Amino acid sequence: MSNPALKKRTRIQVENEDRIIAAALDVFATNGYRGSTVDQIALAASMSKANVLYYFNRKQAIYTAVLQRTVSVWLDPLDQLDPAGDPIEEIWRYTREKLQMSREAPHASRLFANEILQGAPSITPFLHNELKTLVRNKCSIIQTWIDRGQLAPVVPLNLVFLIWSATQHYADFEPQINALHDGDEDALFADAERTLKMIITNGLRPSVS
């Protein structure tokens, strides 16, 4: 009684599904779910619409697959926050990593932003389960640091929000940022890193008592 879902997958199947998902990430990230058409995805994947729908019966199935795959990548260096490390260093390391991710995977960031903006119709369970558990754990680490006086008395969850927003902003609001920033991308991210580092590391340093 083997699971039919486990039936072995053809070489071509794997290749094409990958191609479709990669194409769909681009398309969904820039147009949102409703703004994207199967035709666009097919075009981006260089195959016919009918063929795309041969691999994923419905548009929604493509979207879910993309989201699924992206989530698993995105699931956050937050994980690696080390309770034994130096608090400010740990948080700064995490922040820098998120900034890096925004730069290297802006599509993924925008995919999420779109999904959440539209009310998180497909990702709510993930938010309430995996993510909530992860965040709760990490917040209690941060709280411990605060209780020990190693960190300014912020509210951990809101600190996490600050880090997420400040870093993802560089992916999600790219057109605005490009309109206002004059230098090249390297300079932009160097400035971002410098500014975030200054504010976060200074901002989190506990006042001497």
Added chain:
Amino acid sequence: MSNPALKKRTRIQVENEDRIIAAALDVFATNGYRGSTVDQIALAASMSKANVLYYFNRKQAIYTAVLQRTVSVWLDPLDQLDPAGDPIEEIWRYTREKLQMSREAPHASRLFANEILQGAPSITPFLHNELKTLVRNKCSIIQTWIDRGQLAPVVPLNLVFLIWSATQHYADFEPQINALHDGDEDALFADAERTLKMIITNGLRPSVS
């Protein structure tokens, strides 16, 4: 030779256009441009689709009107940054005001977020003109403060990005925030304010030299 655009507008005209724009703000903010239908807007405004299109010939015209009107409200307490005031207080006041706006006008925030995420198709001129000028001016005020040693040496533009992102996040990512936060809205924003205040005011304090 009176401008035909100035032809006086009926009471009903004004009322209905307002109703449509208010309804459209809701609809566009939660569904994005392509995700919204004229029918939805009509329903939200309690009139027929044909009537909506009697006042705004095209869907795009409704969108532009909404964006226009919202921009003019949004155009930012950044304006009021007082070069003569205490730098950290000024910046904190601005931050708090933005946070307040996110709470009170989340639809406006989401409308912009959607527009920028989709590549800012309708708002690019505004970004490059009014907004760029405003931001450039205010950044030079901040730079002056830094040069005088009243503020930690951050990059002004990136500080602005930090403030925008950290505050708008509470409107734009509401479903995620609700999933992760347990208390009520009052508590959430109180925590947000406390955390932002701590990090921004501490983070911007220049180190004694």
Added chain:
DNA sequence: TCGTATCTTGACCACTTGGTTAAATATACA
């Protein structure tokens, strides 16, 4: 009160889009 200009909407149209189907073609493998 009347007549005109404004307002309102049901019916309709053209086009887009998600999805189906049947038939042709390529692939794998005994």
Added chain:
DNA sequence: TGTATATTTAACCAAGTGGTCAAGATACGA
């Protein structure tokens, strides 16, 4: 090599959507 299976796509369909139109309803100044 032959055949079953997997892949590909042109053609098609139904629903949804932006937008039009003509005809009736309503408001309002003279």
